[in-house]
Amino acid sequence: MYTLGIDIGGTKIAGAVCDENDKVLSQWRVPTPSEPDEINDCILEIYNEALKLHSDIPTMGISAAGNVKADRRTMSFSANIAKWIDYPLADRIEELTDHKCKVVVENDANCAGWGEYILGAGRGSRNMVMLTVGTGLGGAIIINGELYRGSFGMAAELGHLPMVSDGDFCGCGLRGCAERYTSGNALEHFARSGIRRMPQKGKRLLELCGGDVDTLEGKMVSQAAQEGDELALYAFGKIGEWLGRTMAAIAAVIDPDLFVIGGGVISVGDILLEPARYNYTRFLQAAAYREHAKILPATAGGDAGMIGAADLAMREA
Ligand SMILES: [Zn+2]
Structure with a gap:
């Protein structure tokens, strides 16, 4: 099973398709826009590109800077993106994928920590x-x-x-x-x-x-x-x-x-x-x-957060 990991950073949005062993199969990078709708479009673009290479991607994990509600779908607040207040990020992305992909959102530091735990110094x-x-x-x-x-x-x-x-x-x-x-x-x-x-x-x-x-x-x-x-x-x-x-x-x-x-x-x-x-x-x-x-x-490298996000979403699925 393949999972798409997305890392919404301050300057770039990175995406990677990972297999069930957290191996990165393909990846993409685009500059981060400032408006939520544009960010969602960038994520959809990466998802569509990923589908061209890997026909079925049922889950997506998103690493985002800010506070994520316990439902792991809603951004309650972000210092970087002003309009992410009680923002239903997972709902929006799932709508854009015609509900073909289940989305799990997680705080970026949590994703980086989880990536380090499964791949790096935390093992x-x-x-x-x-x-x-x-x-x-x-x-x-x-x-x-x-x-x-x-x-x-x-x-x-x-x-x-x-x-x-x-x-x-x-x-x-x-x-x-x-x-x-x-x-x-x-x-x-x-x-x-x-x-x-x-x-x-x-x-x-x-x-x-x-x-x-x-x-x-x-x-x-x-x-x-x-x-x-x-x-x-x-x-x-x-x-x-x-x-x-x-x-x-x-x-x-x-x-x-x-x-x-x-x-x-x-x-x-x-x-x-x-x-x-x-x-x-x-x-x-x-x-x-x-x-x-x-x-x-830390030893897991700069992609740890993106892979961590994918792994956490995979466990949820
Ligand atoms: Zn403070």
């Missing part, structure tokens, strides 16, 4: 938590080998754990959320504030951003850190510290055997993982008297 774990350190901080929780969605489909919004009382304002409207302190955005923030306070130490970073601190990007901080630049390493030390604190807070609730760290920022490897591991132990309750979860980088 063999029982209770796993994935943290995706991208622009923001995404989360996924697997308990006893199953994706944990919570009672209302809202579980694992780990980037919005309230870590700091009256802290920095978050895009979600609250203050002090974990992703304000550990994410790609936070990395840029710590590097910029470091340059402003210690310009003599910011020479390499200023060089990389052409002298304009406001244009400094996370990948420049990663590059400088890999060259050994002190200020870039300081910025990674800060987001690593907060990642460790966040994992310790999660461990107090979930007690997982494994944390998998994904997202663009993890390309620096131990530069992020070392301070994260150190501070995880530092803030873990009864640290000396318990077994510790492993903390590993």
Whole structure:
């Protein structure tokens, strides 16, 4: 049986036909439009292309950024697509396929976490938590080998754990959320504030951003850190510290055997993982008297979310 996995990203919509062993047979990529109707048309186009190659595709899994209701069909809210408020995404796509394809919608971080669990660093774990350190901080929780969605489909919004009382304002409207302190955005923030306070130490970073601190990007901080630049390493030390604190807070609730760290920022490897591991132990309750979860980088690659979405839909069918 074939399943179509769709990943609606900020810049592109990716689609892949997967077989029952999660093997990708064919794939497509198109730029993401901004209007829901246009997004639906893009998905239909990929579905029709997929049908030309594989005559029967009875299920489709869609990975989407935002909150998905417990019915796994409706987008309750998305920071990226303003009109996705109580939006019946699965209904719309099923109508477009003349109800020949059953659609399951899942939060993008959940799909990435599930992909990592079935294909990547999570294999063999029982209770796993994935943290995706991208622009923001995404989360996924697997308990006893199953994706944990919570009672209302809202579980694992780990980037919005309230870590700091009256802290920095978050895009979600609250203050002090974990992703304000550990994410790609936070990395840029710590590097910029470091340059402003210690310009003599910011020479390499200023060089990389052409002298304009406001244009400094996370990948420049990663590059400088890999060259050994002190200020870039300081910025990674800060987001690593907060990642460790966040994992310790999660461990107090979930007690997982494994944390998998994904997202663009993890390309620096131990530069992020070392301070994260150190501070995880530092803030873990009864640290000396318990077994510790492993903390590993993600290995399933950029298509993990799309394949994860297909696999979750296949299990539903
Ligand atoms: Zn928040």
